[in-house]
Amino acid sequence: xxxxxxxxxxxxxxxxxxxxxxxxxxxxxxxxxxxxxxxxxxxxxxxxxxxxxxxxxxxxxxxxxxxxxxxxxxxxxxxxxxxxxxxxxxxxxxxxxxxxxxxxxxxxxxxxxxxxxxxxxxxxxxxxxxxxxxxxxxxxxxxxxxxxxxxxxxxxxxxxxxxxxxxxxxxxxxxxxxxxxxxxxxxxxxxxxxxxxxxxxxxxxxxxxxxxxxxxxxxxxxxxxxxxxxxxxxxxxxxxxxxxxxxxxxxxxxxxxxxxxxxxxxxxxxxxxxxxxxxxxxxxxxxxxxxxxxxxxxxxxxxxxxxxxxxxxxxxxxxxxxxxxxxxxxxxxxxxxxxxxxxxxxxxxxxxxxxxxxxxxxxxxxxxxxxxxxxxxxxxxxxxxxxxxxxxxxxxxxxxxxxxxxxxxxxxxxxxxxxxxxxxxxxxxxxxxxxxxxxxxxxxxxxxxxxxxxxxxxxxxxxxxxxxxxxxxxxxxxxxxxxxxxxxxxxxxxxxxxxxxxxxxxxxxxxxxxxxxxxxxxxxxxxxxxxx
Amino acid sequence: xxxxxxxxxxxxxxxxxxxxxxxxxxxxxxxxxxxxxxxxxxxxxxxxxxxxxxxxxxxxxxxxxxxxxxxxxxxxxxxxxxxxxxxxxxxxxxxxxxxxxxxxxxxxxxxxxxxxxxxxxxxxxxxxxxxxxxxxxxxxxxxxxxxxxxxxxxxxxxxxxxxxxxxxxxxxxxxxxxxxxxxxxxxxxxxxxxxxxxxxxxxxxxxxxxxxxxxxxxxxxxxxxxxxxxxxxxxxxxxxxxxxxxxxxxxxxxxxxxxxxxxxxxxxxxxxxxxxxxxxxxxxxxxxxxxxxxxxxxxxxxxxxxxxxxxxxxxxxxxxxxxxxxxxxxxxxxxxxxxxxxxxxx
Ligand code: SF4
Ligand code: SF4
Numbered sequence: 001x002x003x004x005x006x007x008x009x010x011x012x013x014x015x016x017x018x019x020x021x022x023x024x025x026x027x028x029x030x031x032x033x034x035x036x037x038x039x040x041x042x043x044x045x046x047x048x049x050x051x052x053x054x055x056x057x058x059x060x061x062x063x064x065x066x067x068x069x070x071x072x073x074x075x076x077x078x079x080x081x082x083x084x085x086x087x088x089x090x091x092x093x094x095x096x097x098x099x100x101x102x103x104x105x106x107x108x109x110x111x112x113x114x115x116x117x118x119x120x121x122x123x124x125x126x127x128x129x130x131x132x133x134x135x136x137x138x139x140x141x142x143x144x145x146x147x148x149x150x151x152x153x154x155x156x157x158x159x160x161x162x163x164x165x166x167x168x169x170x171x172x173x174x175x176x177x178x179x180x181x182x183x184x185x186x187x188x189x190x191x192x193x194x195x196x197x198x199x200x201x202x203x204x205x206x207x208x209x210x211x212x213x214x215x216x217x218x219x220x221x222x223x224x225x226x227x228x229x230x231x232x233x234x235x236x237x238x239x240x241x242x243x244x245x246x247x248x249x250x251x252x253x254x255x256x257x258x259x260x261x262x263x264x265x266x267x268x269x270x271x272x273x274x275x276x277x278x279x280x281x282x283x284x285x286x287x288x289x290x291x292x293x294x295x296x297x298x299x300x301x302x303x304x305x306x307x308x309x310x311x312x313x314x315x316x317x318x319x320x321x322x323x324x325x326x327x328x329x330x331x332x333x334x335x336x337x338x339x340x341x342x343x344x345x346x347x348x349x350x351x352x353x354x355x356x357x358x359x360x361x362x363x364x365x366x367x368x369x370x371x372x373x374x375x376x377x378x379x380x381x382x383x384x385x386x387x388x389x390x391x392x393x394x395x396x397x398x399x400x401x402x403x404x405x406x407x408x409x410x411x412x413x414x415x416x417x418x419x420x421x422x423x424x425x426x427x428x429x430x431x432x433x434x435x436x437x438x439x440x441x442x443x444x445x446x447x448x449x450x451x452x453x454x455x456x457x458x459x460x461x462x463x464x465x466x467x468x469x470x471x472x473x474x475x476x477x478x479x480x481x482x483x484x485x486x487x488x489x490x491x492x493x494x495x496x497x498x499x500x501x502x503x504x505x506x507x508x509x510x511x512x513x514x515x516x517x518x519x520x521x522x523x524x525x526x527x528x529x530x531x532x
Numbered sequence: 533x534x535x536x537x538x539x540x541x542x543x544x545x546x547x548x549x550x551x552x553x554x555x556x557x558x559x560x561x562x563x564x565x566x567x568x569x570x571x572x573x574x575x576x577x578x579x580x581x582x583x584x585x586x587x588x589x590x591x592x593x594x595x596x597x598x599x600x601x602x603x604x605x606x607x608x609x610x611x612x613x614x615x616x617x618x619x620x621x622x623x624x625x626x627x628x629x630x631x632x633x634x635x636x637x638x639x640x641x642x643x644x645x646x647x648x649x650x651x652x653x654x655x656x657x658x659x660x661x662x663x664x665x666x667x668x669x670x671x672x673x674x675x676x677x678x679x680x681x682x683x684x685x686x687x688x689x690x691x692x693x694x695x696x697x698x699x700x701x702x703x704x705x706x707x708x709x710x711x712x713x714x715x716x717x718x719x720x721x722x723x724x725x726x727x728x729x730x731x732x733x734x735x736x737x738x739x740x741x742x743x744x745x746x747x748x749x750x751x752x753x754x755x756x757x758x759x760x761x762x763x764x765x766x767x768x769x770x771x772x773x774x775x776x777x778x779x780x781x782x783x784x785x786x787x788x789x790x791x792x793x794x795x796x797x798x799x800x801x802x803x804x805x806x807x808x809x810x811x812x813x814x815x816x817x818x819x820x821x822x823x824x825x826x827x828x829x830x831x832x833x834x835x836x837x838x839x840x841x842x843x844x845x846x847x848x849x850x851x852x853x854x855x856x857x858x859x860x861x862x863x864x865x866x867x868x869x870x871x872x873x874x875x876x877x878x
Contacts, residue, residue, distance in 0.1 A: 017871065022543060180543065255871065268872040346542040367542070374542045381549055381607055382649030386814035387765075388547065395871045400819060418870045426541035433547035434649075440539035 011243060014263040016256045018392040019248040020427045022180050022347065024219055029306040029313040030183035034191055036317050037330035039115060043085055043321030044096045044108040044358040045071070050147040051154045052078030057109065059090050066120035068297050070143075071109050080145045080155045084120075085299040085319030088113040099324075099343040099357045101350040108358065111321065122295040129292055134206055137292060144291030145298050145361070150174055150185075150252070150281030153362035156288065159280070160206050162273045169276040171209045172261055173200055173285060175216040175223065176245060176252030179345025182365045184302040185282050187315045189216070189223035192286060193230035199285030201236055202292050207278055211239055213261045214282075217251060218244040249347060250425040254279045256394050268421050283364070303359055305331045309338035309368035318359055324366055325355035338368035339376070346374065347426045381434035389428035389438065395421045399428035399438050406441040411449050419445055553608035555763045556809065559754035560615060563805065566750035567619065570677040570743035573690040574623030579615055581627055581694070585634035586614035593643040609648055613637055616656040616809060620802060620849070621663070622674050627694050629670055633659040653856045654816045657849040664849070676710035677743025680735060683708055713741030713800045714839065717792055726789040740799035748799040755808025767824035768817060769807040775832020776803055783840070791840075803835065806848035816856045823859070823866040831855050 048054035055072035065071055065084040072082040084090075088111045096108040129137050142157040162168050177185040189196060204212050216224050227242045234240075245251055245260050255266045257279065264275050272279050280288075283301065290296040299320055306313040311332025318327060324341070328334070341352040344365055359366075389399035397418055405414035422442050429438040568575050590610040591601035604610070617633055637655035645651040664671045678684055685693070689700050699705070711719065713735060720730040730736075739745045758764045780794040797803060802810070811817060811831050818827040831851045838847030 265872045268870065270872065340542065342542050348540050349542065350540060351538055369542060375544050377538060379603065381603065382647060384549060384649050384814050385819050387819040390819060396868045397870060398867060421870050421872060430541050431546050433549045433552050435545050437539055443539065
């Protein structure tokens with residue numbers, strides 16, 4: 001530990017541009033140890049809980065499923081399987097509201113739990129993983145359906161397979177948890193630091209990196225201490241550092257955290273692997289440890305349930321698929337009618353239309369906010385070009401200019417201002433004195449541009465199809481002409497030959513003559529034939 | 533919870549336009565107090581008139597455009613425009629000139645360009661320049677500061693002067709008016725006097741003109757308050773004052789007898805008011821940090837050039853308007869390097 005501390009105190013941290021201080025509201029829930037509420041009667045397990053292709057269902061309706069049994073398999077390279085979070089019966093695969101910004105429904109496997117929580121037969125623990133083939137370990141992580149648990153839910157095995165041409169030097173572990181209210185990673189680090197580090201160790205082994213940096217915002221001293229103590233007990237301290245970073249939203253953004261810890265910038269529209277870095281969340285590390293060391297798939301997660309409308313803000317570990325309302329009633333229900341329900345943190349999370357939605361692998365927080373915590377937005381005023389938004393933008397963009405072009409629907413100019421470097425952190429909207437919902441404009445513009453791209457691709461496809469059709473029609477026309485010509489010849493030849501059938505030579509000459517005449521006369525073939 | 537889904541963030545906003553404008557008004561108080569002390573009640577009468585005209589004009593335009601007038605009035609921007617205008621004009625200005633000025637500022641400069649946030653020119657300064665060109669005498673007739681004045685106007689006398697143009701019996705304009713320090717300096721320098729000779733006159737204080745330097749000090753105090761409250765950034769005011777100081781400093785070092793010392797420029801005319809309250813108007817200034825430095829420094833240098841060689845003794849309004857034209861272009865060429873775009877501007 002002495003070594004780790006010495007290294008830490010010498011380590012230089014970097015800063016990113018902008019950022020804001022927001023009341024962190026963590027004390028509502030961060031003293032609550034992780035608890036396990038009783039099992040819900042119905043679990044709604046979305047078939048797509050990750051970025052990429054949805055999983056393909058494997059189980060027949062009505063069949064009994066066991067806890068940890070794979071119920072849908074990955075389809076495609078970027079995909080992840082889904083497992084039954086508890087034992088019971090698969091009663092439906094149907095559209096059900098899911099936590100998604102659009103508020104739309106998606107396919108979910110509905111499991112009626114039997115309360116027995118019987119485990120399926122699990123694959124053997126791979127405790128000797130340092131001796132095993134890396135492909136075997138990756139396969140296990142893929143099998144377990146581990147995805148990024150910090151919110152982006154990118155399949156973890158893909159991220160841990162950087163390809164041979166990219167040398168990864170540094171593994172960055174994200175324990176920043178910079179969004180207000182959320183304390184699930186904080187509790188995880190406090191209570192299961194050793195397990196998190198086990199996961200880190202596995203990822204370190206898989207990537208063969210030189211250094212591991214674990215960044216934790218300094219508003220979580222207990223988590224930092226717990227992680228340091230746990231680290232001192234491992235053999236990892238010569239390559240692992242626990243680095244407290246200043247509390248400043250959005251230091252937990254992947255690009256921001258990498259910048260703070262390494263001073264490097266992830267290139268625009270690029271990924272960290274391009275600069276030799278892989279970034280994983282602490283929750284993901286724990287899930288990797290579960291998969292490799294216990295043979296358990298990712299079927300539950302820790303969720304912070306908070307907000308001043310919640311009677312008893314808590315951190316709960318629940319099976320994936322548990323309805324949000326089940327958690328809320330476990331936390332004592334509402335103390336006050338909430339103004340809104342938010343999935344995720346208050347800065348980047350999205351409003352939920354109903355509490356029926358299930359917890360997914362990516363759901364880190366459920367917030368029931370009172371009108372005081374989340375007042376209805378006041379009418380937006382005109383932009384006064386005060387530049388406050390640009391001052392706080394961690395991507396160093398000019399939000400006021402992007403707003404201008406989003407409003408005038410100038411989709412080309414807004415891309416000149418690097419719209420796609422916007423991480424939608426909400427800092428700009430937060431400080432805007434005119435209360436312009438800036439992020440909404442950027443999301444809108446991004447969607448429009450994607451739609452336009454899609455249209456363009458579609459029309460290109462249509463153009464290609466049209467060209468192909470034209471070519472086909474032309475070919476058919478030529479073939480038709482050729483056929484007609486042949487038919488004509490076939491008609492002519494017998495007529496010319498028949499009367500003087502014995503003289504093929506004469507017939508040939510005659511045919512040639514008629515052909516020439518036909519060409520000259522340009523008369524329809526029918527007339528020609530009646531001539532004879 | 534049944535309303536339309538609202539995009540993140542879901543926490544209360546940190547700033548408000550009306551609060552920012554309110555802070556600006558608050559910060560103007562020390563300067564206004566000093567000005568009232570030295571130049572009489574006329575300033576307060578003018579402020580009241582200008583605010584009334586501006587708010588009415590704003591309301592009328594909003595109603596004509598079929599919008600609610602309350603939002604536009606509530607952001608207090610028209611009030612700030614009116615107060616800045618009233619501070620810039622002589623405290624004896626006839627009421628109808630204030631009316632013309634406010635109509636010009638609010639209806640033409642601000643609302644015809646689309647209203648708050650869209651006007652390329654600072655409304656108060658545009659109105660000031662418009663009146664200066666159209667009514668040069670009324671716009672340049674200043675009272676002597678109270679310690680030099682033969683007559684101190686009562687409130688009623690000021691009111692009467694502004695509303696009817698009538699002077700108290702027995703007084704002539706010649707007796708009560710006085711050149712501003714900048715006028716005085718320019719005039720005497722043009723006559724070939726040296727700075728030393730000029731400064732022997734009774735109108736001079738430590739830094740600028742007597743009385744005037746206190747007014748500038750009051751605005752400086754307010755400006756520092758705005759910086760401290762982070763209502764404005766330091767880039768524009770500091771670069772503008774530095775531009776002016778460096779311009780003045782270079783010529784002063786070359787020949788201190790024909791060029792006033794730099795602090796004189798700082799504490800005369802509208803330099804400090806302009807640096808903290810006028811050039812910083814976000815709507816018409818540059819928004820990128822680098823651009824703001826260029827914007828401010830250019831105003832400072834332009835002010836010095838016009839003061840020294842131009843046709844008008846003070847030049848803040850001209851310089852600001854000139855740079856308002858350049859602001860969008862400067863912004864375009866000073867975009868910050870976006871995160872992840874390498875070291876070159878992209
Ligand atoms: S913070 Fe708001 S008002 Fe200020 S420049 Fe940005 S968008 Fe405009
Ligand atoms: S939401 Fe986008 S534009 Fe606004 S501060 Fe964040 S990154 Fe910058």
